[in-house]
Structure formats: C-alpha cells, structure tokens
Amino acid sequence: DIQMTQSPSSLSASVGDRVTITCRASQSISTSLNWYQQKPGKAPKLLIYAASSLQRGVPSRFSGSGSGTDFTLTISSLQPEDFATYYCQQSYSTVTWTFGQGTMVDIK
Amino acid sequence: QVHLQQSGPGLVKPSQTLSLTCAISGDSLSNNDASWAWIRQSPSRGLEWLGRAYFRSKWYSDYAESVSGRMTISPDTSKNQFSLHLNSVTPEDTAVYYCAREWGIYQLDGKYNWLDPWGQGTLVTVSS
Numbered sequence: 001d002i003q004m005t006q007s008p009s010s011l012s013a014s015v016g017d018r019v020t021i022t023c024r025a026s027q028s029i030s031t032s033l034n035w036y037q038q039k040p041g042k043a044p045k046l047l048i049y050a051a052s053s054l055q056r057g058v059p060s061r062f063s064g065s066g067s068g069t070d071f072t073l074t075i076s077s078l079q080p081e082d083f084a085t086y087y088c089q090q091s092y093s094t095v096t097w098t099f100g101q102g103t104m105v106d107i108k
Numbered sequence: 109q110v111h112l113q114q115s116g117p118g119l120v121k122p123s124q125t126l127s128l129t130c131a132i133s134g135d136s137l138s139n140n141d142a143s144w145a146w147i148r149q150s151p152s153r154g155l156e157w158l159g160r161a162y163f164r165s166k167w168y169s170d171y172a173e174s175v176s177g178r179m180t181i182s183p184d185t186s187k188n189q190f191s192l193h194l195n196s197v198t199p200e201d202t203a204v205y206y207c208a209r210e211w212g213i214y215q216l217d218g219k220y221n222w223l224d225p226w227g228q229g230t231l232v233t234v235s236s
Contacts, residue, residue: 001173034222043206043226044155050213050220087155091212091221095170099155 002026002090006100012108019075021103023088028068032092035064035073038102039084047086048073075105083107110134112207112227120201120234126194130207130227137188138163143210145223146181146192150203160210161190197234204229 003026013019023033031051036044046055048064051071061076075082088100116128128146135142143162149155159171161181169181180193194201206229212221 030218032220036223043208043229044223045226046222046224049222050215053220055224089155089223091210096172097157097223099157101154 001096002029002093002098004088004090004098004100006086006088006103008103009101010104010106012106013078014108015078015080017078017108019078019082019105021073021086021088021105023066023071023073023100025069025071025090025092029090029092031067032090033064033066033071034089034091035062036087036089037082037084038087044087078105110209110225112209112225114205114207114227114230116230116232118231118233120197120232121236122198122234123196126197126201126205126232126234127191128205128207128230128232129189129191131187131189132209133188135209137183137185137190140164141211144181144183144190145208145210146179147206147208147223147226148203149206149229152200153203156203158192158194162210199234202232202234204231206230 005024007022033051035048038044047058047062052064063074065072085102085104087102111133113131120126143160145160146158161169171179178195182191207227208223212219
C-alpha cells in the first residue's frame with residue numbers, strides 16, 4: 001500500500017496566522033491527493049481534491065499544491081473555525097486508498 | 109444534495125459479526141459514476157479505508173488486505189442502501205465506522221476521485 005506521511009503531527013497557531021501542512025507519499029501519486037478537515041465527533045469533510053481544486057463551499061483561504069510525492073495544504077489566514085485535524089488521502093491506487101496520520105491545529 | 113445515514117449496533121461481542129447499514133438519499137446506489145465505501149477510525153490505526161462496492165453493469169467490490177476474507181459489502185437496491193458485514197471481530201476492530209461515497213471527475217490527465225459525502229459515523233465497540 002502507498003504510505004502517506006504528514007508533518008507536523010500537531011501545531012499551535014493564532015487567528016490570522018498562515019499555516020502550512022505537508023504530506024508525502026511513499027511513491028508518486030501524480031495529483032491524486034485529497035485533503036479533509038475533521039472536527040471532534042464529526043466525520044471528515046472534503047476541502048481539496050486533485051491536489052489543488054477547492055471543493056464547492058470551502059473558503060478560499062484554503063489552498064493545496066504539489067504533485068508526485070510532495071503536497072501542501074495552506075490556510076492563508078487561520079480563522080477560529082479552522083481549529084481541527086487535517087488529513088491527506090491518496091486516491092491513486094486502484095484498490096486501497098490510504099490516509100495520512102493527521103495534523104492537529106490548535107490554538108496557541 | 110447527497111446524504112448518507114448510518115445505522116447499526118454500537119456493541120458487538122468478540123467472534124461475532126459487525127453489521128452496519130448506510131442509507132443513501134439524493135443519489136442512486138446503482139450510479140455508474142459512484143462507488144460506496146466503508147472507512148473506520150481508531151486511535152491505533154487512524155483513518156483506514158476498508159472497502160468499496162460499485163455497479164458497472166454488475167456489482168463489484170474491493171477490500172483492504174487488512175479485512176479481506178472477513179468483510180463483505182452488500183448492496184440493497186430496493187432500499188437504496190448498502191451494508192458492511194465484518195465477521196470474527198476482535199477488540200482490535202473497535203473503531204468509529206463511516207460510510208462514504210467515492211466520487212470523481214475526469215480531467216485531461218485522468219480521473220480524480222475523492223470521498224464525499226460521509227455518513228455521521230458509528231462507534232462500534234467489540235467487547236464481551
């Protein structure tokens with residue numbers, strides 16, 4: 001299976017900060033990379049698909065980039081509702097999809 | 109708007125079968141462009157994709173190696189729902205289980221897929 005590794009595992013930030021989360025795949029996955037946001041007790045919510053396409057309804061402060069093995073999720077100006085855990089997920093494999101271990105963003 | 113509603117027991121005894129159902133509204137289980145998946149989440153394993161079922165003139169299914177042989181996804185077109193059956197469970201199968209739709213688009217360089225929407229999640233505890 002393709003392994004997905006996120007960094008950092010957690011970070012503390014303030015409202016208004018620019019936040020960057022990285023995700024690395026164990027092999028090239030082209031741009032078959034999605035990002036999700038999860039809040040406590042809730043299901044993950046799709047933010048970005050195909051590495052850089054913003055899901056409808058998601059604020060434009062979220063952006064994604066990368067291809068091959070290295071990807072980035074950026075929040076340009078962190079808002080109070082953005083404190084959550086973020087996951088990357090590859091959909092390159094024809095059978096088994098895999099997730100990163102998550103990055104928890106909390107309040108500094 | 110597509111909505112997935114999960115149902116099923118929250119407690120299962122070891123060695124028994126875990127069964128959950130995901131009811132679909134706003135889409136058809138037989139949609140040739142969609143697949144229907146189960147994912148689970150636990151502190152020890154994180155988010156783990158378990159398997160999918162999809163209709164392409166007939167029904168197909170794929171399973172993760174970790175549950176292959178123990179897991180079955182059953183579609184029920186009459187009720188527009190699909191079910192997860194995981195047999196011979198152990199405490200390691202304790203997790204929050206989610207259903208989700210696999211959806212995607214074709215772009216110039218290929219097809220891109222993602223999971224959206226998700227069901228609300230069901231905490232299943234395996235304990236005697």
